[in-house]
Amino acid sequence: MKRLAGGLLIAAVTLALPAVLDDSSLAVYILLGLAAMVTVGVSLLMGYAGQVSLGQGAFYAIGAYTAALLALNGVPPLVGLIAAPVAAAAFALVIGTPLLRLRGHHLAFATLAMQLILLSLAGQLDVTGGDIGLQAIPQFGVGSFEAGSAPAYAYLTWAGLALVMLVTHNVITSRPGRALRALATSETAAASAGIPVGRYKLIVFALSAAFAGLAGGIYCFYTGYVAPGSFPVLISIQYIVMAVVGGLGTIWGAVVGATAITLLVQGLDRVASLPGMPTYAPSVLSYAVYALVLILVVLFLPRGLLPTFTRARFKDR
Template sequence: MKWIILVAAGVVPVLLTPGQLTVYVLLGLAAMAVVGLSLLMGYAGQVSLGQASFTAIGAYTAGLLAVHGIPPLLGLLAAPLGAALAAVVVGVPILRLRGHQLAFATLALQLILLSVLGGADWAGGAIGLQGLPYLSIFGFELNEDLEYAYLVLAGVVLTTLITALLVRSRVGRGLRALATAPVAAAASGVPVGAYRLLVFAVSAAFAGFAGGVYAFYVGYLAPGSFPVLLSIEYVVMAVVGGLGSISGALFGAALITLVVQLLTTLATRPGMPSYAPSVLSYAVYAVLLIVIVLFVPRGIVPTLRRRSP
């Protein structure tokens, strides 16, 4: 079944229109970030409302290196490393927090980052970072949406593979124990703090890689490209699909991305107020979360699996 889905995902891009290809690329970028967030929330039991901040760090790392003459491919490879390093630096103090305190701390980090980027001349300030070159891989320049669609597909496959290997490893077994009973896990010899920091860094690296691809795909970066609403979207995607489930993260990313596109189409029709997209998005996210928590608290994909014969 997995191979059928992978083959279908590889065939679909050649059948899409330019506008649909854009949605496909955005869906894949979201999937990479959400796979990491689902791992963080589902296994390490850490709630993050600032996942988009690591997407921004990855994007600006790749973009800044590229505009200063570093080969774009090296900038792309540096994007997840920069995001992971930032996660380690901020994770040491904030991962001591729990529950809503940690959620608010990650949200505050994103607000601080957006404020810094908006006022930093070296990052383009509020105007943004412009003139990013096309991504070039071993002399092959990616300047078409179809090429980025396959790059994103490769990124999704890579992140899901890394996640699957991590979950099935000894670290993964420790994470499962950590998610259900952290005190018992610590008593059994599981290095709770180290494992939480590891998953936080891996989750950030996935988001950072997505940000790096986004930077070269769009060719322009601004603080407004990574709003708090984007972090909320990631959380909704992870919860709706099913926390701690790779297929759930992919399903949630696909579902919410398509819903967002539908809402954007409706909200931008003639006669709709300028604030309609944001209002509709927040309203739909709230309704989805309430429905999921009340009726399928494990998420859609894990629930369907349990009910299937």
Template sequence: MLGLALPPLLPERHLATFVLFALTATVTVGVSLLMGYAGQVSLGQAAFYAIGAYAAGLLAVHGVPSLLGLLLAPVIAAVAAVLLGAPLLRLRGHHLAFATLAVQLILLSLLAQADWAGGAIGLQGIPRLTILGYELREDLGYAYAASLVLALAVLIARNVIVSRAGRALRAAATSETAAAASGVPIGRYRLAVFALSAAMAGLAGGVYAYYLGYLSPGSFPVLLSIEFVVMAVVGGLGTITGPVAGAAVVIVLVQVLNTLATRPGMPGYAPAVLSYAVYAVVLILCVLYLPKGLVPALRRATRATAPDRRQS
């Protein structure tokens, strides 16, 4: 609800940042679900973000109604995740992380060579998103659309966590051997969560494509996948609001440092260097002082001060 109430209150110049924040947070919710509950590390989540974006963009360019393209984007991303996840999820730990990273690198290489996807130049002329005959042209409309996408991702993640499958995933993340001995179909559940996280990324990618109207392989660098992981860790893995908080903290820091880096007298490479520095410094500080993330730390602090409030 807060996400829907916030866009009208923001200045026009901040609406674009809010749209990108909501889309990034949507992908990060899926990453937190995958890492925090299924115990699987993915360094290639931006690949499914790109698949959803290109799927929606290509469908729209070829005459498919944009709303239908947006609905198909998460489906296509989820199908790709199932096809890729069936062999990849046999891997564990850093082997899986490197395999997902390789998937993104291969995808970016294919997109750069594919003329039907615009090649290295990019896919241009993507129409705006049209919902029930109303075409979204202003940033405010996309801010609402991105907020709805984020709210949907949070709602789905919350329902999954409290379900029987969610409890089984938590048990598997704690002890895979014990969960398997209890009859939990670990492989099937992990593949389902992998596909669900990809679908969230694909849905966010669809909105991203219609919002920008242009896509290129450079829009989905490897650093983007690392950003998603950092945001999930900073906010708190295994939580629902953690990814949203982590995305907000990191994006605000990046925007502040970018503003400082573009001031007169700063070297041209300052924005890129400071952006990389944000992820490195924030991740190090989080691991050292907030190992479970920001949201769990705030919850512990709130519980610790609650008795003092009752006494006062």
């Protein structure tokens, strides 16, 4: 009953915030929800399957470009939004077959290279608008309804996050979820127990990519513009930091981590925009703080914020 009451309270606050936030705060609120959506996939991939990916920004970009291209060519936005996670998952299945033969930092660097290659291609191809990108993307809508305001996109974003969290919960509480936990502990032991390691790794890789693709689809409709500069390498590192800070292998930990890091980044952006700060201050501050946060979490909160807080609360009882 306490968990149900807590969930209902969180849902009520989530639904009430778009009505009281101003436009600037709403933009942060929407970006926070999109980041949480991707981070849930990262937590699933790293926390349960034990696979490290520094290329989630690439799947985010694939979802955004897919939805944008379809919408600009007259396809209904709803179809474009559905196609975004499908395209990201399909791409993950194709490249995951060779990439997932790698492990550890080799896999991480390979996924990072994948994002760099993808962004380079997007900046050169005419179909993606080159470095200028795609502009004047139509608003998201279903039938006669059109999401022409920030609160509408806030509700759409958090509905997408709720769907992602529900799917993830069903996965990790199922028999395949138990197999994923065994895989993360030891691939050799999991294979000896009859678990199809390669297939499971590929499926969870595609599922995490689909989550990122869905977030990218919503992002393109919200901003009305996508370009290679919208998906820097730093964004993939940011998702890793969010997952680690919140607590790998936890659904709500991904939301907590995304909230903490998004608010921290917003604070850093304000500091970097103060008079007298150099133009490179935002990127330098971001990298420095990400490194510092990771070091502090690994040293003092190795389980992440949410698991550490939960464990401490139960000890007090």
